[in-house]
Amino acid sequence: MTSPATVEPRKTALNLTHRRMGAKMVNFGGWDMPVEYSGIIAEHNAVRSAAGLFDVSHMGEIELRGPAALQLVQRVTCNDASRLVPGQAQYSGLMTSAGTFVDDLLVHKISDTHYFLCVNAGNQDGDYAHICRHNTFGAQTENTGARYSLLAVQGPRAKSILQRFTPVPLDPIRYYHFTFGAVDGVDCMIARTGYTGEDGFEIYFAPEHSEKLWQNLLEAGKTEGLIPCGLGARNTLRLEAGMALYGHEIDDTTTVWEANLGWICKTDKGDFLGHDALLKQKAEGLHRILVGLEMTDRMIARDAYPVFHDGKQVGRVTSGSPAPFLMKNIAMAYVPLELRSPGTPLQIGIRNQQAPARVVAVPFYKRQK
């Protein structure tokens, strides 16, 4: 076994740009990525109040083609892709036969014979192998991550900034829909999706155009408050918005029911990987469930800290952080079902202390529409 530290990290097309612009870099999922530019708090609040630009080209893409493409999507994911119309995307889960998560993903329907999946960077190769293993339908599969850069423009000003670069009317693109068109003269897939809890767009395009799009968007967006953002702010934004992160809230030991993601699981769509296991768990009842927590003193809960109730450990924090917009310290954790109600007092084990917290509703933050 080679330890991850000795493996050369992978780089997006903007790697040198990030370094030249002074971003702080970290290894994330085997990728050398910007974690922050001007600071997580400033970047986070820019996205809530104006706009932020993220290089998320580390995300993986997998494309399924042919008459059997839908059958394969339906077999390996838990949401119902047959409900999609061309130009529509859905959040879904890539399932094990036990009904746990291989990954979470976005399924984009480009046409009846072409589905475009966006998956987590660190899971891409595993996801692709998993999909191929279950491709008994003869669908054409392709691992196309290296063919795309992905930029996310997020925040209330995202639409007006991006609109200046494209003849495609952005307003009619509804949330979780996408279209194709030129952005600054570059062919793009333009999707109204994101991972921040704000309005925004994610644009997919050939990597050689990355530098031009990155610089031109930043330059033009400056007057509207657009700033470059790193994965640090991306994480605090998604946590405030109550969105799951693979390896934290969900993994191959957790199910959609436990993770409060029942809305992406359509057991009535027909058989799929994990279908029976998920029905069984639903019938037998859950033992634990994901809840939101708010710290009630100044202490900060962090990933993997133990959760206590009446002196007994009852779970673990999956993600915990200061929430820069809410100015609170928040967390998500798995707890026994009977402790799920908002208001329930719990304690977080932080360095030999038990810091008080209480269960709160998720999402912590919801934008005004």
Next chain:
Amino acid sequence: MYPSDYRYTKDHEWIKLEGATATVGITHYAQEALGDVVFVELPKVGAKFDAGAAFGTVESVKAVSEVYCPVSAEVVEVNSALATAPETINKDPHGAAWMIKVRPSNAKEIEGLMDAAAYQAFIAEKEKESHA
């Protein structure tokens, strides 16, 4: 940037000796690596620490970092202003954001720490590693 009358540790604390007491904080390099500091936990006056023992915790939005006592010492004063204004650590790490004042039990230990030139060479080497 790095005051010449301070001494520095490999864990990025600074210490400044004035008579029988010394002041301790974290360096500019440390605050920059941490990012926005949002929480500081400091010991009580009277607490004793061996050289290299953790005396407190600094948390940024993304990271938790322990702070180590550069020399064996007893705490005589704590900068309680940091509890409500932890961001001072980002703004003035070598001045207003001092963390504790201590009475070293063996002042000679300070001589074993890096001076400003040695510390700057040390962090320059670290920078090179991270960009390799």
